[in-house]
Amino acid sequence: GAGVSQSPRYKVAKRGQDVALRCDPISGHVSLFWYQQALGQGPEFLTYFQNEAQLDKSGLPSDRFFAERPEGSVSTLKIQRTQQEDSAVYLCASSQLAASSYNEQFFGPGTRLTVL
Amino acid sequence: SQKIEQNSEALNIQEGKTATLTCNYTNYSPAYLQWYRQDPGRGPVFLLLIRENEKEKRKERLKVTFDTTLKQSLFHITASQPADSATYLCALESYGGSQGNLIFGKGTKLSVKP
Numbered sequence: 001g002a003g004v005s006q007s008p009r010y011k012v013a014k015r016g017q018d019v020a021l022r023c024d025p026i027s028g029h030v031s032l033f034w035y036q037q038a039l040g041q042g043p044e045f046l047t048y049f050q051n052e053a054q055l056d057k058s059g060l061p062s063d064r065f066f067a068e069r070p071e072g073s074v075s076t077l078k079i080q081r082t083q084q085e086d087s088a089v090y091l092c093a094s095s096q097l098a099a100s101s102y103n104e105q106f107f108g109p110g111t112r113l114t115v116l
Numbered sequence: 117s118q119k120i121e122q123n124s125e126a127l128n129i130q131e132g133k134t135a136t137l138t139c140n141y142t143n144y145s146p147a148y149l150q151w152y153r154q155d156p157g158r159g160p161v162f163l164l165l166i167r168e169n170e171k172e173k174r175k176e177r178l179k180v181t182f183d184t185t186l187k188q189s190l191f192h193i194t195a196s197q198p199a200d201s202a203t204y205l206c207a208l209e210s211y212g213g214s215q216g217n218l219i220f221g222k223g224t225k226l227s228v229k230p
Contacts, residue, residue, distance in 0.1 A: 004159070033217070042120075042205050042220030043160065056217060091159050104150070105218065107159030 004108035006092050012114045013082045021077045021111045025094030032075050033105060034067055035091040043091050049075060050098045082115045089113070119143060122206060122221040129196055130229055137191040137224045139206035146208040149182055149189050154203045154223065163204075164191075196228045 005024045013019050025032050031050055035043035036059075046065065048056040051072035060067070064082075069075040079086055089110040095103040119142045129135050139149070148167045152160035166173045166182045166189065173180050179192040193200050203225045207218040 035220075040222065042207075042222050043218075045217050045219070048217055059217075093159070104162035104165065105160075107152075107161070109157070109159050 004092055004094055004106050006090075006108040006111050008111060009109060010112050010114075012116065014116055015082060015084060017082050018078065018080045019082055019113065021079075021090050021113070023075045023077070023092030023108060025073065025075070025092070026096075026106055027073075029094035029096050029106070030072075030098040031095040031103070031105075032069055033093040033095075034075070034077050035093065036061075037089045037091055037110070039088075046077070046090075079113075082113075084115050087113055087115045120206060120208060120219055120221040122204075122224045124224045125222070126225045126227070128227045128229065131196060131198060133196055135193040135196050135200070135226055135228070137204050137206075137226070139189040139191065139221055141187050141208060145184055145187070148209060149180075150207045150218065151178075151180060151189075151191050152205045152207060152220075154205055160205055160220075193226075196226075198228045198230050201226055201228050 007022045033048050034046040036046055037043045045059040047067045049069040052069050064080045066078045089112050091107055091110045093105040093107045095105045097103050121140045123138050150165045151163045153163055154160045164175055164180045166180045168184055177194045181190045203223040205220050205223045207220045
Protein backbone atom coordinates (compact mmCIF):
# COMPACT_ATOMS: atom_id res chain seq x y z
CA GLY A 1 0.00 0.00 0.00
CA ALA A 2 0.92 3.65 -0.17
CA GLY A 3 1.53 3.97 3.55
CA VAL A 4 0.83 2.50 6.96
CA SER A 5 -2.86 2.25 7.71
CA GLN A 6 -4.57 1.71 11.04
CA SER A 7 -8.12 0.86 11.98
CA PRO A 8 -10.29 1.94 13.55
CA ARG A 9 -9.22 5.58 13.61
CA TYR A 10 -11.30 6.19 16.73
CA LYS A 11 -12.49 3.76 19.37
CA VAL A 12 -14.60 4.42 22.42
CA ALA A 13 -14.75 1.63 24.97
CA LYS A 14 -16.40 1.22 28.31
CA ARG A 15 -14.06 0.39 31.14
CA GLY A 16 -13.56 -3.35 31.28
CA GLN A 17 -14.15 -4.00 27.59
CA ASP A 18 -11.59 -5.65 25.35
CA VAL A 19 -10.39 -3.81 22.24
CA ALA A 20 -8.39 -4.82 19.16
CA LEU A 21 -6.45 -2.32 17.09
CA ARG A 22 -5.22 -3.19 13.62
CA CYS A 23 -2.13 -2.08 11.72
CA ASP A 24 -1.39 -2.66 8.03
CA PRO A 25 2.28 -1.84 7.47
CA ILE A 26 3.88 -0.90 4.18
CA SER A 27 4.10 -4.02 2.04
CA GLY A 28 7.42 -5.78 2.42
CA HIS A 29 8.51 -3.93 5.54
CA VAL A 30 10.23 -6.30 7.90
CA SER A 31 10.03 -4.30 11.13
CA LEU A 32 6.85 -3.21 12.88
CA PHE A 33 6.56 -1.09 16.02
CA TRP A 34 3.70 -0.09 18.29
CA TYR A 35 3.82 3.14 20.29
CA GLN A 36 1.44 4.78 22.75
CA GLN A 37 1.08 8.56 22.69
CA ALA A 38 -0.66 10.38 25.53
CA LEU A 39 -1.95 13.90 25.00
CA GLY A 40 0.89 16.41 24.89
CA GLN A 41 3.57 13.72 25.04
CA GLY A 42 5.85 12.06 22.56
CA PRO A 43 5.22 8.47 21.45
CA GLU A 44 6.33 5.77 23.90
CA PHE A 45 7.53 2.41 22.67
CA LEU A 46 5.35 -0.62 23.36
CA THR A 47 6.61 -3.53 21.28
CA TYR A 48 8.62 -4.52 18.19
CA PHE A 49 8.25 -7.26 15.58
CA GLN A 50 10.75 -8.51 13.06
CA ASN A 51 8.55 -10.36 10.57
CA GLU A 52 6.33 -12.55 12.76
CA ALA A 53 8.71 -12.67 15.70
CA GLN A 54 8.04 -10.37 18.64
CA LEU A 55 11.59 -9.46 19.61
CA ASP A 56 10.89 -6.80 22.21
CA LYS A 57 7.80 -6.29 24.34
CA SER A 58 9.47 -4.41 27.13
CA GLY A 59 7.24 -1.36 26.72
CA LEU A 60 3.91 -3.11 27.20
CA PRO A 61 2.53 -1.55 30.41
CA SER A 62 0.79 -4.64 31.76
CA ASP A 63 -0.23 -8.18 30.91
CA ARG A 64 -3.53 -6.76 29.67
CA PHE A 65 -1.67 -5.67 26.54
CA PHE A 66 -0.95 -8.25 23.86
CA ALA A 67 0.31 -7.87 20.30
CA GLU A 68 0.68 -10.31 17.45
CA ARG A 69 1.81 -10.38 13.84
CA PRO A 70 1.16 -14.01 12.87
CA GLU A 71 2.05 -13.86 9.17
CA GLY A 72 4.65 -11.14 9.34
CA SER A 73 2.45 -8.45 7.81
CA VAL A 74 -0.73 -7.20 9.55
CA SER A 75 -0.44 -6.70 13.29
CA THR A 76 -3.06 -6.47 16.01
CA LEU A 77 -2.67 -4.82 19.40
CA LYS A 78 -5.18 -6.14 21.89
CA ILE A 79 -6.01 -4.55 25.21
CA GLN A 80 -8.05 -6.59 27.66
CA ARG A 81 -10.21 -5.17 30.42
CA THR A 82 -9.53 -1.59 29.37
CA GLN A 83 -8.90 1.04 32.03
CA GLN A 84 -9.22 4.82 31.83
CA GLU A 85 -5.45 5.19 31.89
CA ASP A 86 -5.31 3.26 28.60
CA SER A 87 -6.88 6.26 26.83
CA ALA A 88 -4.29 7.46 24.31
CA VAL A 89 -3.40 7.39 20.63
CA TYR A 90 -1.85 4.09 19.57
CA LEU A 91 0.59 4.48 16.71
CA CYS A 92 1.95 1.78 14.48
CA ALA A 93 5.17 2.23 12.49
CA SER A 94 7.03 0.06 10.02
CA SER A 95 10.52 0.15 8.58
CA GLN A 96 12.05 -1.59 5.64
CA LEU A 97 14.90 -3.51 7.16
CA ALA A 98 15.43 -5.68 10.17
CA ALA A 99 17.22 -4.70 13.35
CA SER A 100 18.91 -1.65 11.96
CA SER A 101 19.47 1.49 13.93
CA TYR A 102 19.48 3.72 10.90
CA ASN A 103 16.11 3.09 9.35
CA GLU A 104 13.47 5.73 9.27
CA GLN A 105 10.14 4.63 10.61
CA PHE A 106 6.92 5.21 8.67
CA PHE A 107 4.01 5.90 10.98
CA GLY A 108 0.31 5.31 10.53
CA PRO A 109 -2.29 7.91 11.52
CA GLY A 110 -2.95 6.22 14.84
CA THR A 111 -6.02 4.94 16.64
CA ARG A 112 -7.42 7.26 19.28
CA LEU A 113 -8.74 5.11 22.13
CA THR A 114 -11.04 6.67 24.71
CA VAL A 115 -12.02 4.56 27.70
CA LEU A 116 -15.06 5.82 29.59
CA SER B 117 17.47 5.91 32.61
CA GLN B 118 17.64 7.69 29.28
CA LYS B 119 16.01 11.07 29.09
CA ILE B 120 15.28 13.45 26.25
CA GLU B 121 14.28 17.04 26.79
CA GLN B 122 12.92 19.41 24.23
CA ASN B 123 13.16 22.54 26.24
CA SER B 124 10.43 24.54 24.56
CA GLU B 125 6.89 23.29 24.54
CA ALA B 126 5.95 26.01 22.08
CA LEU B 127 7.81 28.39 19.80
CA ASN B 128 6.19 31.28 17.96
CA ILE B 129 8.06 33.02 15.17
CA GLN B 130 7.39 35.34 12.27
CA GLU B 131 7.32 34.08 8.69
CA GLY B 132 10.72 34.31 7.03
CA LYS B 133 12.70 33.96 10.25
CA THR B 134 14.78 30.95 11.27
CA ALA B 135 13.25 28.60 13.80
CA THR B 136 15.68 26.84 16.13
CA LEU B 137 14.52 23.90 18.23
CA THR B 138 16.64 22.23 20.89
CA CYS B 139 16.88 18.60 21.96
CA ASN B 140 19.00 17.56 24.95
CA TYR B 141 19.59 14.04 26.17
CA THR B 142 21.20 12.48 29.20
CA ASN B 143 22.70 9.29 30.51
CA TYR B 144 24.19 7.78 27.41
CA SER B 145 25.52 8.48 23.94
CA PRO B 146 23.28 7.35 21.10
CA ALA B 147 24.72 6.36 17.74
CA TYR B 148 22.18 8.55 15.97
CA LEU B 149 19.33 10.96 16.47
CA GLN B 150 16.23 11.50 14.35
CA TRP B 151 13.81 14.40 13.90
CA TYR B 152 10.14 13.94 13.04
CA ARG B 153 7.27 16.30 12.25
CA GLN B 154 3.79 15.62 13.59
CA ASP B 155 0.62 17.41 12.51
CA PRO B 156 -2.60 17.24 14.58
CA GLY B 157 -4.41 13.95 14.17
CA ARG B 158 -1.56 12.39 12.21
CA GLY B 159 1.38 10.14 12.90
CA PRO B 160 4.94 11.49 12.97
CA VAL B 161 6.73 11.93 9.65
CA PHE B 162 10.47 11.35 9.40
CA LEU B 163 12.55 14.39 8.47
CA LEU B 164 16.25 13.81 9.13
CA LEU B 165 18.67 11.39 10.76
CA ILE B 166 22.09 12.43 11.98
CA ARG B 167 24.78 10.02 13.13
CA GLU B 168 27.18 10.53 16.01
CA ASN B 169 30.11 11.10 13.65
CA GLU B 170 28.24 13.80 11.71
CA LYS B 171 28.32 17.34 13.01
CA GLU B 172 25.70 18.74 10.68
CA LYS B 173 23.18 17.59 8.12
CA ARG B 174 21.03 19.59 5.70
CA LYS B 175 17.93 18.95 3.66
CA GLU B 176 16.43 21.85 1.74
CA ARG B 177 15.52 24.47 4.38
CA LEU B 178 16.26 22.11 7.27
CA LYS B 179 19.52 21.82 9.16
CA VAL B 180 20.35 19.55 12.08
CA THR B 181 23.44 19.64 14.26
CA PHE B 182 24.60 16.99 16.72
CA ASP B 183 27.02 17.85 19.51
CA THR B 184 27.90 14.66 21.37
CA THR B 185 29.96 16.59 23.93
CA LEU B 186 27.05 18.82 24.91
CA LYS B 187 24.61 15.94 24.35
CA GLN B 188 22.50 18.24 22.26
CA SER B 189 20.92 18.47 18.82
CA LEU B 190 19.68 21.67 17.24
CA PHE B 191 17.05 21.68 14.49
CA HIS B 192 16.81 24.75 12.27
CA ILE B 193 14.18 25.72 9.73
CA THR B 194 15.34 28.66 7.62
CA ALA B 195 12.98 31.03 5.79
CA SER B 196 10.12 29.62 7.82
CA GLN B 197 6.60 29.47 6.35
CA PRO B 198 3.16 29.12 7.98
CA ALA B 199 3.06 25.60 6.47
CA ASP B 200 5.97 24.69 8.75
CA SER B 201 3.66 25.04 11.76
CA ALA B 202 3.55 21.64 13.47
CA THR B 203 5.00 19.75 16.42
CA TYR B 204 8.60 18.64 15.97
CA LEU B 205 9.86 15.57 17.82
CA CYS B 206 13.40 14.43 18.36
CA ALA B 207 14.07 10.75 18.91
CA LEU B 208 17.06 8.61 19.69
CA GLU B 209 17.70 4.91 19.80
CA SER B 210 16.90 3.16 23.03
CA TYR B 211 20.02 1.86 24.70
CA GLY B 212 19.65 -1.79 25.48
CA GLY B 213 16.44 -2.11 23.55
CA SER B 214 15.85 -3.69 20.19
CA GLN B 215 17.66 -1.84 17.46
CA GLY B 216 15.31 0.66 15.95
CA ASN B 217 13.32 1.11 19.15
CA LEU B 218 13.10 4.88 19.56
CA ILE B 219 12.71 7.13 22.59
CA PHE B 220 10.93 10.38 21.75
CA GLY B 221 10.95 13.79 23.36
CA LYS B 222 7.68 15.54 24.17
CA GLY B 223 7.98 17.71 21.11
CA THR B 224 8.06 21.44 20.43
CA LYS B 225 4.98 23.02 18.87
CA LEU B 226 6.11 25.54 16.27
CA SER B 227 3.77 28.28 15.09
CA VAL B 228 4.86 30.44 12.17
CA LYS B 229 2.81 33.62 11.85
CA PRO B 230 2.34 35.28 8.46
